[in-house]
Amino acid sequence: MSVQIQHIIECQNKFRELTQKIKQLNQYLQQNHEYIKAYCYQIGQLNPTQKTSPIIQSAGLDLSKAAYLHFKLDAGDIVKHVVRYPGLISINHPDVFTQIEEKLVTINKLKTELSEYISRYGKPNEFKTTKGDLQYVRNDLIYKALPMVNHGMLKRHIVSYSEPMLNASFGWNVDFNHETIDDIDAYKTKLHGRMNHPPDLTSAQEWQLSIETVLNKIDRLVDAGILLKNIRPKPVEPKMYVAFEQRKITIRPRLPIIALGHGEHVNLKTELKTPKPHPLQIKNSSKFDYQRLSPFLYLYACRKK
Structure with a gap:
């Protein structure tokens, strides 16, 4: 059964609403940049031989805002690999953080609804690229309604931590x-x-x-x-070691996390460095x-x- 036109229209409307809400979040972040310190890294596609991914670029708030709106893959990218943006947006003003969290509730709810809608009304499908290569897409609905949008990049939530964060360090997980x-x-x-x-x-x-x-x-x-x-060697993944007042955790961010500092900004102890090749054995x-x-x-x- 082919994709229904009403499903395409509804999918596009939901996506339009989602991007509008993210733009409003980004505008709020920019308006309150004096209370923000941001660190963001764009990680490229996986090198299958070395099981590593290069750091394409690193920057601050501008790259973080671009990360939240990045849903489409570039031509030639492998569909099943998301583009990752490990990063940290530190907020040192509780009221600003509260406003951001309220916006994230709406954004993450929209992400979940859109992802579930695509899964409910779409089905797995394949298509040929301009080079004639056969590529797999999540389903035919996202392919028809939102060309080149990656389902994995679309559905991942923007994570926030209201528990005051003391410090953080970036590294790579080799496993x-x-x-x-x-x-x-x-x-x-x-x-x-x-x-x-x-x-x-x-x-x-x-x-x-x-x-x-x-x-x-x-x-x-x-x-x-x-x-x-x-x-089998797993692809090397970026990770963050995070310390709160009463506990420590390790996370693997796909998008910049947003964290409230402990009275001041989160202390970033170690930035993300170029990954070494996986030992493979x-x-x-x-x-x-x-x-x-x-x-x-x-x-x-x-x-x-």
Whole structure:
């Protein structure tokens, strides 16, 4: 069933109302800039080889305001990757902060309503770019009503902290996804199924030999009672270490957070620096020594220390 015209119109109306409310927020921020200190970083698209994203630019309040209105991807961007703006807007005036929070309630409610509307009346779909490449979009409604608007960027809330914040530091989170292989026979069957499908730039002979070697290793390791896991590198993500008077937390902001300072501005102890490449391989932890079993797979033997 094709997208209904009334759904397109309603989606566009909701989006227009949302952008209007954000512009009003930005205008209020600008009018009260004397009570504000802002730090913002635009993070580019993921480098799949290094699992990192570059810092495209860094600035203050102007970039933060642009971040709140950035919903569209540029041509060539990967649809499933949002553009992130880790940042901090520090407010040192309680009344100004209260006014901002009231505006955020309306904005975040509109974001939720619009996102739910798109999910309710749209369906997954694909389209061809100007280069002829097939790209996936969240659904056909957002594609028809709001071309190039990214659903992930549209629905993320602007987060605020009314609990007075003492200090904050930016950094990068480097981590791995761990998946224990419980069904060994099913995993071996899956590897057999990949035998005739070598990855790019790998010969069929090299690939088949690698799979056969891994299958032999699996049998020996299972007999020895060694735990097997798929351990894949996660994309490196920006994070913030935040301290309040009674607690400390770690957050991963997609947009600049808005925080009330503790009598004065939040003390930004460390700005965001250029990320180092992800190590991609894991060697050891407090509990295990890890051995990667193939350069083509993220399969590891995990030996307890």
